[in-house]
Amino acid sequence: MDAHHHVWDLDIRPQAWLDEPGLQAIRRTFSTADLRTAATASVAGRRLERTVLVQCVPSVDETREFLALAEQAPLVGAVVGWADLTSPAIGDALDALRAGAGGRYLRAVRHLVQGEDDPAWLQRPSVERGLQAVAERGLGYDLLIRSHQLPQAIRLAERLPALPLVLDHAGKPPLARRDLDEWERGVRRLASHPQVRCKVSGLVTEADHVKWTTTDIRPVWEVLLDAFGADRLMFGSDWPVCVLAGGWNRWAYAVEELLAGCSAAETGAVLSGSATAFYRLEPTR
Template sequence: MNTPLLIDAHHHLWDLSQRAQPWLDDPAVASIRRTFTPEDLRSTATHPVAGRRLHGTVVVQCIADVPETEDLLALAEREPLIQAVVGWTDLTSPAVGDVLDKLLAGPGGRYLRSLRHLVQGETDPDWLQRPDVERGLGAARDRGLRYDVLVRAHQLDQAVRLAERFPDLPQVLDHAGKPDIARQDFAEWERRIRRLAAHPHVVCKASGLITEADHTRWTNADLRPVWDVLVSAFGPERLMFGSDWPVANLAGGWNRWAATVDELVTGWSDSDVHALLAGTATAFYGLASAAGASDTTTRTTT
């Protein structure tokens, strides 16, 4: 019997000796203002989820910088833990296609599976609908790439419009659209999430939830309402586990999040557990098969 696999579909890495991360200047994140390497993740991520231990990961860009993406791709080429990269390029640039072609042909280019932009920091309420952005998204789609959607709860209408306008671009919502768990204010978030989930080519990362809660006082009960909405709206077959490590260290860390998910999936079927923990990410990002799940589970497709 093969060992069931666990894929972390969302984490970050940075080396401050090689590249600055200006967002780390915020005093609120001082505790993670240091270099984080794959070995740090490997030694940290030790708690199993539903009996599964970390097998592979998807590393995600942090800053609007093509050289960072190039470095992550080169790292994926030599680091077996990393199975895919979510990178960045300027979607508004007329040269976006040329940049993508260069990334795909460069060292580790085969690991580039998706793009992401920090739309959460854009003040334009229609940023994802700008003509130059849509041209860039079309260039990504035409090269077989996916798109990671990073928006806050109040920006989810942009994500809905993106889903409507690009039905042939596979999309994943990062961090469940950042619901306000700290204040337990979910009504508008839930309404928008259900509209987004109505589009079958959109999946969702169950990630980043603990940092939307009170960092020091959150409990599993605080997360349960959000979790239940996600499972109801998307179903396990369109959800994927992500840690958002090392940002997760601000609110408990990789192992505490893993233990929380372990509790949240209690009573799930083997096939639903496999979808959340490996199958959805494998299908969406085109990873090396995670169907090294047990003999009784099959790979979930989206």
Template sequence: MTPPLPVIDAHHHVWDLAVRDQDWITGEDLAPIRRTFTLADLEPEAGAAGVVATVLVQTVTVADETPELLALAHAGSLVAGVVGWTDLTAPDIADTLAALRALPGGGRLVSIRHQVQGEPDPEWLLRPDVLRGLRAVAAAGLVYDLIVRPHQLPAAVRAAALLPELTFVLDHAGKPPVARGTTHPWAGHLRALAALPNTVCKLSGLVTEADPRSWTVEDLRPYTDTLIEAFGPGRLMFGSDWPVCRLAAGYAEVLDAARELTGRLGEDGQRSVFAGTARRVYGLRDPATV
């Protein structure tokens, strides 16, 4: 039997509730993940799944978190890239990005992300101060991760069109309404974003957009088929969204579902989705050397 292809997990989190609260983890539905999750918790599951490197993603809009994530990356070999947070609207954002790059682990800062999904203004990404910050991200040689909901995708499309020098990575496929079983209007917005060459998408987070108690691979297929047709394997990357995925599925189950849903791409296509795209877009080192 041919061994599974090596995997780069392009999207996961860690948090320590003894260091700071995760104020978004509220209510009964999220109770199972209201505890500390560390790299030591992830490593056995990732190793068993054939994961050779990961991208660690911010969770809160707190300036201290990004240096902490970079230090974690610096201290070990699993985390090859960090998606951090900084205030895009700050006048000194260029200096802040340079300071982050100079920290231990700063060479593994690959992208910046802001919780746009929580902004009440659906066109927050188009504010002049935000666009200025996004230009600074591009000038620093970094990528920008988009965490948006479907109604915010049109603004993401316009921002990406205005900033062709910046690569935009759409997290969790823009959070399609999987539980409702509809692709409208998400699919149209997604295709508009994919039509821009400076955009990439993560095959991540779909199990928690489905019914967490009863989802099936077939529930996800209309959405992953849309992603494949819109972006192609060269602009898709797998992410587990661990430990958030644990609300609906274990690590191995999420990875197995993604492999099944991309099976029609063949070995070359799956190499892109499960490692090549993340390595190229985020500028990660070769997994063999991580």
């Protein structure tokens, strides 16, 4: 179970963020078929069978496209989409997405908070109203933040305890700087809220893209396992972004190493159980 991946077709929807330096390796179209081709490794004896497809850009049209894709692609079990949380009509927008093609696969929404300069963006009254509408519809919220934004994620968890939250990419710990103290304090505070889960994903692109090893990732893994417990952690690849730092299989091998000391139940939770519960995945088609 891959709880976090993307696709994009540059002929249909350009991705302006791919114009940034250093992204040449992923500056092309990626499909679910490409993911199946790339993800050949097993993790603790498990091969890829289901995924969660996550929004790339702040576009309702993209979300509609992803929901329609989920209807057609057996690999995709859930979609994390986008809707304008600040809109007074956010409830109607979510209802329309769920009523459209593939709408039953919408299980959460996400906003690119990592790009917001406001240190309290998640506490804006309009945003909180939007997130309340998300919670009222039984949807979850994916937290895409950087480590310095953990305080506003903690306040969100405090203020909206009924909203299921999952921290994408473990809050992007500054692995390249090897300075994890502030990140660890924030993650532990966030993990103290039982409605919060965490994706073990996106870590390799926070480390040295070429030289990283499992040893570099292990300090983050140990904090996450201790803070959240295995039943609130979920494996995700962040494919195809992870291509920048070795790709799906290299990350899968690293996760298998990290899981080596875990029980069968803990391994099952990280590789399937936590994501299945959070995103309410249906039986395999």
